[in-house]
Amino acid sequence: MEYRIELKKKAIKDLKAIPFEDRTRTIEKIEQLSDNLKGDVKKLTNF
Secondary structure: OEOOOOOOHHHHHHHHHOOHHHHHHHHHHHHHHOEOOOOOOOOOOOO
16 A cells, blocks of 8 residues: 655754754655555554
8 A cells, every 4th residue: 555645844844954864864764654654663652
């Protein structure tokens, strides 16, 4: 199943504030989520 990932303006702003290498790695992980939620995903509790 393919998912669409949407980032809020605040998330984009926060991504721009972190170092380039970390930002690139983070974006890659976010993009992996669109492919059937691949990756290290945990259900949030008490949120």
